[in-house]
Amino acid sequence: MTAHGDDSETGILRCFGQQLRLLRTSRGLTRAEPGAKLGYGEDMVASVELGRRIPRPPRMSAAAAGTPPSHTGALRKRPRGEGCRK
Known part of the structure; x- marks a missing residue:
């Protein structure tokens, strides 16, 4: 993703x-x-957290699940009320 991507x-x-x-x-x-x-x-973790970089899909699933990339497991639901801030 570059600075030229759309807002969505x-x-x-x-x-x-x-x-x-x-998490x-x-x-x-x-x-x-x-x-x-x-x-x-x-630096890469910071860039991903700030929405500036996109991790590779296996690592993205692993990161969201809080597990190493070799064992992605199921993505966890976020707790109620913990949506994204605009």
């Missing part, structure tokens, strides 16, 4: 990133910890 794409990426950040911080993890498990550096 950008909103989806930001929402995904917010959910990842909420990471709720577990008390730094950006380095899930990054190491997913094969990403802290």
